[in-house]
Amino acid sequence: MASIEALSLLLKQFILDISQWIDPMPVGERGRYRADEIAASFEVLMNHLRKMMAGKLGFCGPLISSQGNMEIPNIRSLEHLQKLKLLNTNPCREPTRLLNTMMFPEKLKKLTLSNTGMDWEEMWTISLLPNLEVLKLKLNAFIGEKWETSDAEFRPLKVLKLYDLELRQWVCSRENLPGLQRLVVHHCLKLEGIPSDVGKILTLDVIEVRGCSRSAQVSAQEIQEEQKREGNDLLKVHTSNNYSEASP
Numbered sequence: 001m002a003s004i005e006a007l008s009l010l011l012k013q014f015i016l017d018i019s020q021w022i023d024p025m026p027v028g029e030r031g032r033y034r035a036d037e038i039a040a041s042f043e044v045l046m047n048h049l050r051k052m053m054a055g056k057l058g059f060c061g062p063l064i065s066s067q068g069n070m071e072i073p074n075i076r077s078l079e080h081l082q083k084l085k086l087l088n089t090n091p092c093r094e095p096t097r098l099l100n101t102m103m104f105p106e107k108l109k110k111l112t113l114s115n116t117g118m119d120w121e122e123m124w125t126i127s128l129l130p131n132l133e134v135l136k137l138k139l140n141a142f143i144g145e146k147w148e149t150s151d152a153e154f155r156p157l158k159v160l161k162l163y164d165l166e167l168r169q170w171v172c173s174r175e176n177l178p179g180l181q182r183l184v185v186h187h188c189l190k191l192e193g194i195p196s197d198v199g200k201i202l203t204l205d206v207i208e209v210r211g212c213s214r215s216a217q218v219s220a221q222e223i224q225e226e227q228k229r230e231g232n233d234l235l236k237v238h239t240s241n242n243y244s245e246a247s248p
Helices: 004-019 028-053 120-127 196-200 214-229
Strands: 056-061 083-088 110-114 134-138 146-148 159-163 169-171 182-186 206-210 236-240
Touching (some): 196 214, 206 214, 214 236
Parallel strands (some): 056 083, 083 110, 110 134, 134 159, 146 169, 159 182, 182 206
């Protein structure tokens, strides 16, 4: 069940929203128009509450401040939240930052970021989530042409999906993703290749590369061939030039 603090936060936001619409004495057609807006806002609030009760939540809107920091309501106290989606609608001219490195609940299992424009160096924060199993990065969730995982270790991560990123060079070792089972890369046109060490992850079952450069597709195929030479026939690799063939 969602915490009282979180419910209070959404209620305060609801009150703030309707306070911008309500006139002291709305009458006639104008009054009915205001009432419709209030009802619509309340329905949005209730949808949020239903999702929170089900362990999932999403935020869509201007999530980046003028100082370049990501700002979302305090959801750290949502102990049962397991699935979170963040879609930023603000243009990101410069790489953004996570203002609060402890902004995500510890029990979060699935995280989707879209158009958040963060610097790749901010990935270390996400790597600290102790229960994260699925990470989806979409449409410039992170910007910059090089992602070097360095010492970051995504120990519980099972699924990593990269969509529509400007990433050109990805430096990664099997120690960074020791439990990865599925890697999906779609429409990352600049990506030069899949790190060869990824193929050495013992738990990896599938690599899917679609709508990417020819070199990225070839690198995935070479990983599969190398694994076959080492006696691993279980790794499946799917490549295609056609982005429309990509799985959701």
